[in-house]
Amino acid sequence: MARYEHIAGELRDAIIRGDHPIGTQLPTEAELASRFNAARGTVRQAVAVLVAEGLVGTRQGARRIVLGSERSQSFAELHSFAQWARSVGHQAGGLVLDSHRRPSTPSEAVRLAITPGEEVLVVVRLRRLDGEPVLVERTVYANWIAPAVEKLDPACESVTQELYEAVGLVFAYGEHLIDAVAAGAEDARLLGVRRGSPLLRQRRTTTSQEGRPVECSDDRYRAGSVTFSIRNSTTANSLVRRAGD
Amino acid sequence: MARYEHIAGELRDAIIRGDHPIGTQLPTEAELASRFNAARGTVRQAVAVLVAEGLVGTRQGARRIVLGSERSQSFAELHSFAQWARSVGHQAGGLVLDSHRRPSTPSEAVRLAITPGEEVLVVVRLRRLDGEPVLVERTVYANWIAPAVEKLDPACESVTQELYEAVGLVFAYGEHLIDAVAAGAEDARLLGVRRGSPLLRQRRTTTSQEGRPVECSDDRYRAGSVTFSIRNSTTANSLVRRAGD
DNA sequence: GAGTGGTCTAGACCACGTG
């Protein structure tokens, strides 16, 4: 593990443990540098991690402040329903309801960086959390990964993990659009709610390590089952609000 | 402007302009360093900005890749409805429907870091976008800022800006919980939708520069009016999914 | 093996905040 990661971990643990309660000041860079016997730059790199996580706030000239004490989750836990469920102590389940190929629509072609009309694989999955149905996933896979997806067990718990083990595919970047929609007839039937009741919708496009788009998906969560949480600041921010489309 | 900010700006403009299309490689650090006549560390700092914005992906040993070309918005545009509206070319409106003081609930006291039962100011606002009602804000202000809030014009367009001009208050950090809920009777009446129809709910707590909580709010957007957008990666991520509460 | 990004150091100077 890199030196700055170790220091960041120590500081994060100390904050979570309550050694630095919310609202108090963190030690100075000079003090941390001598405590960990590292150069100032390394300490700054460590603190930058905590700032990016939203745990610590920073302003030039003033001591750094503790803003929060919850551990934020990793990309993997955001991307993979199963990995997220495991990390919060729940059991994920899944079942493929439909899987077929068809030509891509123009908007899918743009998102997957393929030529319009090129064939794609559409998979509809119902995902459960501790047995309760909470999520309908309608995922569109680019043609080059479709064969690997079709070979997966329909009841496969973690698609992400299986694809990694099967073909070494690593998901690395994601873009997510979040809004609310009314449940359609199929959504309502699958999730056990009334038609027109509120669902939290997450449309996402995921890209491999090499920057190649792999899939785009329309995921709909039953209201009350999942909440997205974002921390941001004047200096670190990855959230955008957009006009309806 | 700092040197690295200038370099980051040049690179961002070049990406947006299409000089570096999505999926292509960025120049190497050495090349950028000589082009901008800066040290490698400074170039790295510049590129780190773009990585945090989700515009560029990076892996050790491989050239950096362009992932996106949309400018991401600032904290101010996330926090302030009026500033966001202006930045996307729309006109924001607002009207205070109710404003009264009452003792804080235990959960409000925790979020605002005050003692339970201490008085707070509750303000209900209806916000419009180009004349259309799109958002009901129910905001709870800590006692120490309440007098300044009560002095504001009820039809005030930007609360954030007015509070800055009146008392120099700067909002700097935010935590946001996003989910979907059904419209209650009051929500439905104000937003002009049916009861039970889907709303996008954003619960937020905002903190001043000094790390002092200022307000917490329950904001409900009419479905279709607003979408939240997040970019994340294995190395930079500020979004968390949480189990329902 | 050559190229490229990731980590770390050591020191200098500047900008801001606080007392």
Added chain:
DNA sequence: ACGTGGTCTAGACCACTCT
């Protein structure tokens, strides 16, 4: 005025990717 964080430099070495 002093303490603190922000910026910048220059150079070294390592880890990984690509061909």
